[in-house]
Amino acid sequence: MSTQRKTDQDELGIDEGSVVDYLTTHNDFFVENPSLLAMLEIPHTCGNAVSLVEHQVRVLRDQNRQLKRKLMDLIQVARDNDRLNERMHKLTRGLLMTGSLEDLIETLRTLLQGEFKADAVSIRLAGLTEDEARTCGAEQLSAKDRQNGSFKGFLRAGLPQCGRFKPKQLDYLFSDGAPAIESAAVIPLGKDAARGLLAIGSHEASRFHPGMGTMFLSHLGELLGDLVQQFIPEEQTARD
Numbered sequence: 001m002s003t004q005r006k007t008d009q010d011e012l013g014i015d016e017g018s019v020v021d022y023l024t025t026h027n028d029f030f031v032e033n034p035s036l037l038a039m040l041e042i043p044h045t046c047g048n049a050v051s052l053v054e055h056q057v058r059v060l061r062d063q064n065r066q067l068k069r070k071l072m073d074l075i076q077v078a079r080d081n082d083r084l085n086e087r088m089h090k091l092t093r094g095l096l097m098t099g100s101l102e103d104l105i106e107t108l109r110t111l112l113q114g115e116f117k118a119d120a121v122s123i124r125l126a127g128l129t130e131d132e133a134r135t136c137g138a139e140q141l142s143a144k145d146r147q148n149g150s151f152k153g154f155l156r157a158g159l160p161q162c163g164r165f166k167p168k169q170l171d172y173l174f175s176d177g178a179p180a181i182e183s184a185a186v187i188p189l190g191k192d193a194a195r196g197l198l199a200i201g202s203h204e205a206s207r208f209h210p211g212m213g214t215m216f217l218s219h220l221g222e223l224l225g226d227l228v229q230q231f232i233p234e235e236q237t238a239r240d
Helices: 003-012 016-025 034-039 052-096 101-114 130-136 143-148 152-157 167-180 215-231 234-239
Strands: 041-043 049-051 120-125 161-163 183-189 196-202
Touching (some): 052 101, 052 215, 101 120, 167 183, 167 196, 183 215
Antiparallel strands (some): 120 196
16 A cells, blocks of 8 residues: 555545445445546556546456356366267267186277277286186286285275386386377276276376366266176176
8 A cells, every 4th residue: 555545544534445445335325426437547557547437347257258268168068078978978889798717808898998098908807717807908917916906005995096106016007008008097897996997098297187077987987897696696796
């Protein structure tokens, strides 16, 4: 506050708070005193003074631009969600139409790499025999892996995890392709990953990150876990 303004306030016996309170309570003050608007001047950052009306117009224009940007962001999010819904619908239909474990995994890998631009897809299944693993192209997930592996804490949480993983974890998930993976999404199949583990890898560090939504990944994990159960009996998984 300038010295002159403080002196004027002292002489008039008012303060800024009182003025603000008055104008807030009497919001029609400038409607009833339009000539005052033209007389008021507000210092501008560029050095020139502008009238209150001009200042209000600029403020409203700035607010309008901000609201427009927010609206465009919301529209883009809605469009992205629509496209994601379409891809998830196609993926779901494709998986439901499979008739064998080998077909299921091949379809999953093809659609994730094609529709979702995944750079790497790895799936480990519980209760899978060595012969079945060789035939269907999946890896085995043993009880020891679930209890003592690099993902013990994550598996206990039972939720998809996205972001950058340690080299040891990437080696376990993607084997020879691990060095090229910069970020990944790891999805448990069933509670405590009782039916398996799905990993989707990307060469881009920002593709999967901890702050992203995981609702679709959770749905995919639930769907895949239920479909796997058709080909690997629950009692076989339990014996693993």
